[in-house]
Amino acid sequence: MPAEPDDPRLSVPVGMFEDIEDLKAQLAQLTALVKTLTEGADEQTESTDGPVEGEQTGNESEGEEAQYPPFILLLDSPEHDDELRGLIEWVEGVLVPGYLGEPSADAKWCHLWFEHTVAVARLHAAWLAWQELTDPASCGYTGPSVWHRDHLDPALRELRASAGPFAGCVKGEHRIEHRLPSVVPSAWTHAED
Known part of the structure; x- marks a missing residue:
């Protein structure tokens, strides 16, 4: 018997179809990953001559490490310069035109x-x-x-806050010294009374 339009079995919460599509996409990705991993495991167990091509045996020299994204503050030149160049292209090409409105007293931005x-x-x-x-x-x-939610919004909140790194920068004037720590007086240097 076909369901009638007023049948409660047909009432679907708004957004459920998007959730289902997301779940289908995630399931397809996981299925592909499992297939890839199991095929790799099958090939490895069938091979008696050694590891699969491109696979590490654990005996590689200490100079060969897994590659992870570098933290820019830990890099030396020329890697630092290359990473900074890429960052500048992204900030000026994506972030500034797409996410940053006109700077204001409440939301500062330094062009430098x-x-x-x-x-x-x-x-x-x-x-x-x-x-x-x-x-x-x-x-x-x-x-x-x-x-x-997890990256852009918190980063912009911190950067553009009244006490953020651009706090001393005003339109036409750029200051980085305001964030440098000053010399803290020590109790040990005062003469005893």
Whole structure:
């Protein structure tokens, strides 16, 4: 017997279809990953001549390490310069035109942001997360939402806050010294009374 339009079995909460599509995409990704991993395991057990091509045996020289995204503040030149160049391209090409409105007293932005170490560190972390979370193959369709919530919004809140790294920068004037710690007087240097 076909269901009538007023049948309670047909009432579906709004947004459920999107959730189902996200779940289908995640299931397809996991299925593909399991298939890839099991095929690799089958090939490895069938091989008696050694490891599968490209596989590490654990005997590699200590110079060969797994590659992870670099934290920009730990890099030396020329790697630091290359990473900073890529970061500048992303900030000026994606972040500034897409997310930053006109700076104001409540939401400062310094056009020389790359001279503020704290800004470089925070923006670099947001950029690394953006690279990972905007790739549907690795994170599905929810990655951009996660990036906005967990990475972009907190980074911009901290950077543009009244006590953030741009606090001393006003329109036309750039100051980075305001964030440097001053010499703290020591109780040990005072003469005893």
